Amino acid sequence: MKMTDPEYKNLKAQLASSEAIISALKKNEVDAVIGERSVSVVRLKEVEEELMKAKQLAEDQAAKLRESEARFRALADGTPVSIWVTDKEGKLCFVNKACAEYFRLKADSLGSVTSEDFIHPDDKDQFIESWKNVFTKKEPCVLTARLKRADGLYCWIESRLQPRFSENCEFLGFAGSSIDVTEKKLAQEALQKEQGNLRQLLDKQTEDLRRKKAQLAAAVDASGGGIYEHSVPIGPELFVSRRYAEILGYAPEEMPHWKEYKNWIQEHVHPDDKEQLLSSYNKFISGETESYEVELRFKHKRGEWIYVQSFSKALERDTDGRVTHLVGIMQDITKRKEMEQQILNAQKMEAVGQLSGGIAHDFNNMLQIITGYSAKLARQLPEGSDLQTEVKHIKNAARSAAYLTKQLLAFSRKQILRNQVISLNKTLKRIVSMLTHSLREDVQIHAELLASPDRVKVDPVQIEQVFMNMAVNAQKAMPHGGNLVFRTEKVELEEDHPDKKDSVPKGDYIMVSVSDTGCGMDSDTLEKIFDPFFTTRSGGQGTGLGLSSAYGIVRQSGGIIRCYSQPGEGTTFKIYLPVTEGKAKKNQKHEEVLYPIITGKSVLIVEDNIHARQFTAEELEELDYTVYQAGTLSQAEEIFEENTIDLVISDIVLPGEDGVEVYKSLTEKKPELAFLFMTGYDLDQSLKEHELIERENLLSKPFTTEELAQYVYNALSEKYEQKEEGVLSQKTGKKVLLIDDDQVAAEGLSFLLEDEGFMVERARTGKEALKKAVEFTPNFVVTDIKLPDINGYTLAEKLKQSLPGVKIIGCSGFQEDDERSQAFDKFFIKPIDLKEFQKVFSKDI
């Protein structure tokens, strides 16, 4: 059958479709086949497809793994670092090329090799221990040890270990990398060694620095200086040393904060020194001065002013030259300042002493004339006449003036000191005993006589005068009573002793302190306390020479005297006398000391205080007076009736009566009776008690033996002068050679001697005297020490040679050398007391 064209076309189309469908099926691009009644899903190749996919995946992964391995090996072999892998036992299972070459490892022997096979014997134990730890902990770590490389040398190898785990966390071993750190290690060792050396050097230098700093601190400490350092203006780095704080009396922690420091300093500086401080400081800070040095007063923590010296230098300056940082040292110069003041005082005292000594010398010469002529004049005038009384007043005034000049001489250390070795404790015991009975009852006296040995070489009379002066002053300083303490102790005066400020040699001294609990003194008074004529007492009560003569006596005895006092806190005098060897005289007071006395006289003491009376009686008996004692007026009258009494000494205040009544009663019985009053009360007040009581006949308690002797002598000589006048008449025909270049003085004395019946020849020089001595052959020579050609000592020696047996009497306006005055049979200080003078002659005739 022949097909038509459309049929052919249709069949062709169907065939094409079928082919296309088969192709699609073959290609597996068909999901479903549609039947007449249902749709059938086509899945014939699904399983095959899955298998194919799995196979493909496996092939892909294998390829990837091969690639990864190839990449890893390429990387591992390409790196110079040794890379290796161990199994969980620690055996090597992989090494890279570098590792194999470094340690000469072969692939076939890896399984039997561990790190331990290469370890340095010295590191083995430690390494094995570490290796075990690493495999126990299974953590990343770093190990360093010496390992043997291919050429047999040991090198320092640093290995970094990373643990390996499977997907199910099973430990597989370690992967690691190792590098040669030998150079680094050697460099580290070299560095450590270098560091060690540097540290040693640093330690040494630090030690040196520390030592030098300590030396510097010690040196600064030794100098007594305190250091300060601060910026300008003061900042938090302010530094003050411990010593600095100590100087000002503070502990370092008590010093102010830096913010308050400047104000604190200004508040503590003496108001009078502030301007100087600020001016100097500002000049220094502004660059006007190179350094800064001031001396100022600073308030110590104790509240007192101390002197400090501050010296600063700039540590840093700004471009304008202004100081921005400074360092300085401060020193306590209080002692130096005090010493300077002491030296000034000593110089002043020395100058005043010389001045007053010179005046006293001339003054004594004049007094010699006044006393000489007034005595003569008095004798020539009618007894009891007004004129004679007036001349006696002149004589008394001259005598008072002589006492003043004597004190001046004492101050200027130009009086005669009859030095002898005494026991100071004994002397003070006696003075204390005397004072106990003569000071007011409200003044308690204590003695702590601890010095041993207690021997000093002094004039006992003068030293007694010194202590009596102090006791009297102490009593006046305690108007309402108090304590007076005498204390002795042996001290060693070294150069640094606070009281050793005068030029006395260092050595052993007896220190006598006399302390009272009186009103004390302010510093102005204290400064002038030893000045001649300085007195705090109201008009006429004091001469102002008591303490200055004490000063002179102590200084002349080779000692020093100090006074310490503050208002309201009492006063302490300290007297240092050099310890001497030798034995004290038994009767140390009177054996060598000549007091003026009139022999053969009897004295009645009227005093109700038995101790005071007994003491005075003993003193007078030692002066060879006959002494009677009475406690009341009636007793006195009784004794007076029964005995011949030449002098009565009566206390002003007596129980029931008073001294004036005693005077009236007894002088009524015997008008020529010599009479003295005694008082323990204020002198001025006592003088106002009665017109009969005068300064000349009033003994003020306490009195020294010398004062007592002098008053007794004066009172007796006043009354019995006329009777004594005949004594020298026996000397008629005796010859006196009088040598003095002072014409007026010589004339006065010559006149007196001639008046007494002597033949007097005068010479003005030594040469003239020697010549006249041969021609005149005198029994006595009276010579001044200072002559125009030769001195009195030389003249005395020459005269003794040419005129054996001649008595030579020296006289001078002031004290001469104690030893040299031994050249004379007797030595007098002008004005010569006529009575004493007479004694010398009467003894020899």
Add this chain to the structure above:
Amino acid sequence: MSKAAEQEKLLFKLFVAGEEPNSVIAKKKLYELCDEIPEEEREILIIDVYQDYSVALEEGIVITPTLIASRSDKQDRMVFFGNLQKSNQIEYYMKKGRKKL
């Protein structure tokens, strides 16, 4: 574009079997190919034989995926079998068909 063109479009009927793999591929490929033809010049019909195979029977479709491409005036009808991965003939048809529109 002429007035006639607004009325005549290229019509694509794709017979698929749900979300079976080749059907999904064919759908995706058809949309890719049609992206180059303005929307007003073509119309796509997706016929899921799982839902209704009567239309497939009417059109004489025996497998899925099958694409019938024609003009709206039923001229130049073309049938493509499989998942349309080999798209050369379809692209050719589209070019030719569009020229005729």
